[in-house]
Amino acid sequence: xxxxxxxxQYGLRDEARRxxxxxxxxxxxxxxxxxxxxxxxxxxxQMADLGWMALPFPEQYGxxxxxxxxxxxxxxxxxxxxxxxxxxxxxxxxxxVILAHGSEEQRARLLPGIASGDRIAALAVSxxxxxxxxxxxxxxxTQDGDTWHLNGEKKYVxxxxxxxxxxxxxxxxxxxxxxVVEEGARVTPQTTYDxxxxxxxxxxxxxxxxxxxxxxxxxxxxxxxxxxxxxxIGAAEKILDxxxxxxxxxxxxxxxxxxxxxxxxxxxxxxTELEAARAAAYYACWAVASGAEDAxxxxxxxxxxxxxxxxxxxxxxxxxxxxxxxxxEHDMHLYLKxxxxxxxxxxxxxxxxxxxxxxxxx
Amino acid sequence: xxxxxxPEETAFRHEISAxxxxxxxAGWGTPEFKEPKTFEERLEFSRAWEKRLAEAGWAGISWPKxxxxxxxxxxxxxxxxxxxxxxxxxxxxxxxxxINLAGPTIMAHGSEQQKKRYLPKILDMSEVxxxxxxxxxxxxxxxxxxxxxxxxxxxxxxxxxxxxxxFAHVADWCLLLCRTDSSVAKHKGLSYLLVDMHSAxxxxxxxxxxxxxxxxxxxxxxxxxxxxxQLLGEMNMGWTYANTxxxxxxxxxxxxxxxxxxxxxxxxxxxAKRTMRDGVPVAEHPAFRDRLARAYAEVEIMRYIGYRxxxxxxxxxxxxxxxxxxxxxxxxxxRRFQETSIAxxxxxxxxxxxxxxxxxxxxxxxxxxxxxxxxxxxxEIQKNIISERVLGMPRGEVWxxxxxxxx
Numbered sequence: 001x002x003x004x005x006x007x008x009q010y011g012l013r014d015e016a017r018r019x020x021x022x023x024x025x026x027x028x029x030x031x032x033x034x035x036x037x038x039x040x041x042x043x044x045x046q047m048a049d050l051g052w053m054a055l056p057f058p059e060q061y062g063x064x065x066x067x068x069x070x071x072x073x074x075x076x077x078x079x080x081x082x083x084x085x086x087x088x089x090x091x092x093x094x095x096x097v098i099l100a101h102g103s104e105e106q107r108a109r110l111l112p113g114i115a116s117g118d119r120i121a122a123l124a125v126s127x128x129x130x131x132x133x134x135x136x137x138x139x140x141x142t143q144d145g146d147t148w149h150l151n152g153e154k155k156y157v158x159x160x161x162x163x164x165x166x167x168x169x170x171x172x173x174x175x176x177x178x179x180v181v182e183e184g185a186r187v188t189p190q191t192t193y194d195x196x197x198x199x200x201x202x203x204x205x206x207x208x209x210x211x212x213x214x215x216x217x218x219x220x221x222x223x224x225x226x227x228x229x230x231x232x233i234g235a236a237e238k239i240l241d242x243x244x245x246x247x248x249x250x251x252x253x254x255x256x257x258x259x260x261x262x263x264x265x266x267x268x269x270x271x272t273e274l275e276a277a278r279a280a281a282y283y284a285c286w287a288v289a290s291g292a293e294d295a296x297x298x299x300x301x302x303x304x305x306x307x308x309x310x311x312x313x314x315x316x317x318x319x320x321x322x323x324x325x326x327x328x329e330h331d332m333h334l335y336l337k338x339x340x341x342x343x344x345x346x347x348x349x350x351x352x353x354x355x356x357x358x359x360x361x362x
Numbered sequence: 363x364x365x366x367x368x369p370e371e372t373a374f375r376h377e378i379s380a381x382x383x384x385x386x387x388a389g390w391g392t393p394e395f396k397e398p399k400t401f402e403e404r405l406e407f408s409r410a411w412e413k414r415l416a417e418a419g420w421a422g423i424s425w426p427k428x429x430x431x432x433x434x435x436x437x438x439x440x441x442x443x444x445x446x447x448x449x450x451x452x453x454x455x456x457x458x459x460x461i462n463l464a465g466p467t468i469m470a471h472g473s474e475q476q477k478k479r480y481l482p483k484i485l486d487m488s489e490v491x492x493x494x495x496x497x498x499x500x501x502x503x504x505x506x507x508x509x510x511x512x513x514x515x516x517x518x519x520x521x522x523x524x525x526x527x528x529f530a531h532v533a534d535w536c537l538l539l540c541r542t543d544s545s546v547a548k549h550k551g552l553s554y555l556l557v558d559m560h561s562a563x564x565x566x567x568x569x570x571x572x573x574x575x576x577x578x579x580x581x582x583x584x585x586x587x588x589x590x591x592q593l594l595g596e597m598n599m600g601w602t603y604a605n606t607x608x609x610x611x612x613x614x615x616x617x618x619x620x621x622x623x624x625x626x627x628x629x630x631x632x633x634a635k636r637t638m639r640d641g642v643p644v645a646e647h648p649a650f651r652d653r654l655a656r657a658y659a660e661v662e663i664m665r666y667i668g669y670r671x672x673x674x675x676x677x678x679x680x681x682x683x684x685x686x687x688x689x690x691x692x693x694x695x696x697r698r699f700q701e702t703s704i705a706x707x708x709x710x711x712x713x714x715x716x717x718x719x720x721x722x723x724x725x726x727x728x729x730x731x732x733x734x735x736x737x738x739x740x741x742e743i744q745k746n747i748i749s750e751r752v753l754g755m756p757r758g759e760v761w762x763x764x765x766x767x768x769x
Contacts, residue, residue: 001437002364003669004677069363244753259756261742264749268690271748275687279666280659286363301659353655360658362631362645 003282005073013073019050020081026331029196032084036189037161039198040084048117053091057099062112068096068223068289072282075227076234082196082334086120086159092227093158094121094167097220101178103213110165110180122163123224124154124202125346132347133217139170141179141209148211150181150204158345160200161189168202168209169217176217179209194337222288222299225346229281229306232342236277236310239317239335240270246321263320270316273309280305297359304352307343314339365669367437375441378420382449385414391450401568401576405532408455413487415454421461422485429469429481436675443618450625459528460484460491464537467554467607471595476556480535492533492559494524494540494581495604502743504539505549505601509583511540513590518542518555520563520586526737530566530579533559537607539600552600556592563587572729608738616688617668623661623699626727630654633720634706644706653702660695667691686752690744693734700724700731 005013024043032038047053056071057063071092078087095114098107098121113119127138141148154168166181184207189200244267247258257263284302287295314336318325325332343349367375387410389395398407415421424439425431434442446453454461465484468476483489500506509522520540530536536557543551557564563586568576595603634645634654644650667688674684703724704711710719711728718725735741749755 001367001440001669001672001676003666003673005363240753244755247755255759256756258749259758261746261758264753264755264758265742265745267753267755268745268748271752272687272690272694275670275684276663276667276691279670280663282363283666283669286365292365298662301662304656304659305663350652353652353659356655356658357645357651360631360655362634362651362654 003286005069009070009073012070013077016052016074016077017080019046020077020083024081024083026082026334029082029084029334033195036191036200037198038084039086039159039162043083044085044117047085047087052087053117054115056091057095057111057115061099061107062115068092068227069285071227072230072285075230076237079231079234079236079338080238082235082338084196086122086162086198088227088231089122089159089163090114090120092230093123093224094163094165096223096227097123097167097178098180098212100220100223101212101214102180106180106210106212114165119165120159120163121165121167122157122159122202124157124160124166125169125221126156127152127154132351133169133176133221137169137171137176139168141170141172141211148179148209149206150179150209151206153201153203155201156199156345157187157202158197158199160187160202161198163187166202167212168204169221170209172211175215177215178212178217178220180212181207181209184208192341194334194341196334196338197341219288219291219295221346222284222295225299225303226281226284226288228342228346229277229302230285232306232310232339233274233278233281235335235338235342236274236313239314239332239339240267240274242332242335243267243270243317243320246324250322266316266320270313273313277302277306277310277313297356300352300355300359303347304349304356307347307352308349310339311343367441371437371441374438375445378442378445379449381418381420382445382451385418386449386451387411390452405456408452408457409487411452412454412457416457416485416487421457421487424461425465425481425485426469429465429477430485436672440617440672443615444621447618447621447625450622453622456490456529456532457484457487459493459533459537460487460489463493463607464491464535467537467603468556468594470606471554471599471603475591476594480556489534490529490532491535491537492527492530492579492581493607494527494530494536494538494557495607496526497523498525502740504604505552507539507541507552509538509540510544511538511542511553511555511588513542516590518588518590518593520555520557520583520588522583524581524583525569525578527566527579527581528577530559530581531568535559536581537594539604542600543598546598549601551598552604553597554594554600554603555588556594557586557588558592561586561588572732573726616671616692617665619692620661620664620668623664623696626703627657627661627699629720630657630703630706630724637706637708637710639708644708650706653705657699657702660698664692664695686739686744686747689739690741690748693741693744696734697731700728704728 023046051064054062054064055066056068059065075092098110114121125133139152141150166185168179168181169176170179186203187200192199247263248256250257280302284298287298318332318336321332324330398404419432422431423434423442427433465481468480497507497509499508511518511520536559538555538557539552540555541551542553563584565582566579569578569580570576571578635643637644639647671684671688707719707724711725714722714725750757
């Protein structure tokens with residue numbers, strides 16, 4: 001029994017934190033707030049030099065041969081630093097879907113570019129505000145001989161403005177599966193609530209689409225869901241750190257507000273939500289990475305808990321700061337928006353709890 | 363990160379599950395089984411069951427070999443508790459304090475003579491222990507213990523009152539936290555005494571609790587003479603020792619509790635599927651369905667938290683700061699779970715016992731759930747501990763009444 005990360009994995013986390021504190025302070029993140037299509041190409045280049053994008057891919061596809069589990073703490077650091085790069089989308093979501101579902105030829109063709117950082121992939125699933133998967137996927141590819149074509153529009157596609165490769169969930173008969181679109185996708189960058197991150201709609205007009213070999217959206221969607229949770233943990237940790245730190249500095253009534261139980265107990269509740277969310281997210285990452293029997297169930301448990309409880313934590317973080325967190329200048333709103341966006345991305349709490357109910361036979 | 367069990371651990375799991383299957387009380391778990399109802403019946407039942415466990419050597423599974431225990435690894439202890447829970451075996455009742463609280467505290471701080479005298483009789487169940495900690499004015503503020511032990515020649519003379527003492531009227535011995543020095547700061551003047559419950563001047567009075575049962579006693583001590591040799595460890599070190607005892611209140615059993623909750627949850631799911639509202643099972647009504655799925659997620663997360671606790675003990679030799687966080691998470695989870703269960707019972711929850719929904723078990727569970735957020739350090743105390751010791755937030759000012767103004 002060993003439910004914790006290895007010394008090497010913690011080593012990578014520490015290295016990532018040092019690197020990001022230096023290369024990606026919030027002042028750097030803020031350079032991209034007003035640019036709908038903007039993201040940090042400089043940071044991306046440096047991350048590629050460190051080999052981060054290559055980390056979870058096998059060596060024959062230009063990777064470093066590490067596993068999905070080696071990504072978990074790194075994703076947390078990217079969440080903690082609000083790094084304005086499409087790492088989650090390209091490496092931890094779309095890249096993992098290709099690795100899990102692609103044929104040998106498809107992996108060999110698509111993964112080396114993702115692993116080097118030269119190509120950026122994004123995951124396109126949703127089409128409507130309450131559409132997270134299942135029967136809400138209404139994009140039906142057409143077949144012409146051996147060639148498939150996609151028509152229609154995917155919305156809420158994270159990192160779409162940065163991407164040149166799309167992994168798209170579409171419905172064939174009564175079965176959802178993944179298609180890869182390398183050319184012909186038209187991206188419209190959109191204004192995002194979380195201004196540190198890009199998103200947009202992606203429309204296809206008879207775009208050539210290559211179906212990934214393994215059918216169904218699972219396990220790829222579970223990997224992507226677990227990855228989102230892992231990133232949320234890092235942002236939530238930072239919110240708690242900031243709130244505790246502020247409560248020690250800020251004085252009212254002649255004493256630090258952190259000495260009042262109203263604030264202390266709020267922070268203790270946040271710490272408890274965070275620890276439970278960590279346990280759930282890390283367990284899901286382990287379960288989906290190792291193909292455990294309860295992989296699907298654990299990904300729904302993790303996302304339902306992280307969605308609701310970390311969004312609650314983020315709100316409490318703002319409340320704990322009082323008026324200062326209501327300003328644009330303070331960083332708390334960036335974290336609040338990061339978590340609120342992640343809360344609904346790939347399914348909100350009620351969506352995943354309904355999945356739990358079905359799996360456990362309710 | 364690897365959550366798999368080793369082949370040896372799996373073999374041990376088979377061994378213990380076979381033993382449980384062969385040794386459960388006759389008829390246990392079948393609808394015909396007559397559950398013990400009164401405290402006396404439960405006592406008699408648990409004495410027989412725990413005696414059987416003791417004879418097979420399972421009672422001391424967590425105790426070192428030097429003290430007659432099995433000296434098993436933490437993982438084997440966890441597996442043992444998990445299998446007991448999975449088989450829905452009766453929980454340790456009468457010998458709980460002896461095995462989990464008194465025994466480990468004596469091992470840690472007692473003299474060789476005390477260890478020889480007391481430990482074997484805990485293991486073979488010939489002596490029952492109770493724990494004298496809480497008092498009417500020492501609950502969350504445990505260090506405020508007022509029961510006094512004054513040295514008079516070779517004896518301490520003990521006066522005071524304890525409350526929430528489980529098994530006091532059937533116990534042979536009491537692990538008593540009492541004040542031996544009133545002139546110093548409150549947590550510096552406490553000592554531990556091993557008190558013979560058959561001594562003159564001890565009067566336990568059963569305390570009828572929220573469920574109508576009497577699991578606890580109030581205990582009154584009036585001029586009770588306790589030989590000086592019954593002092594555990596050093597004088598005025600009681601607060602430090604008490605923390606050993608409290609650390610043992612939670613442990614490998616955490617994961618077993620989780621399994622018992624999952625059993626309970628499965629029962630609740632069954633009830634929700636056969637209880638109709640507007641012609642449809644409540645399990646299919648979105649509002650209930652969401653609450654039931656949430657309960658499932660929260661109970662599963664308790665298992666993951668348990669794995670993190672165990673890993674921390676295996677890697678560092680002791681549970682980390684996660685202990686208080688786990689306690690808070692679990693206690694609050696139980697309260698929500700029981701709220702959900704009694705909501706499923708609906709109007710059935712208006713009635714109790716044999717007239718009640720599922721024999722009144724959700725009513726009992728609901729009432730009992732308040733014990734989780736009050737006992738063994740209330741949720742508010744856990745939040746103080748987490749905020750001060752985990753998050754490093756400042757302690758609040760000590761409240762003091764304003765001096766009265768002179769007229």
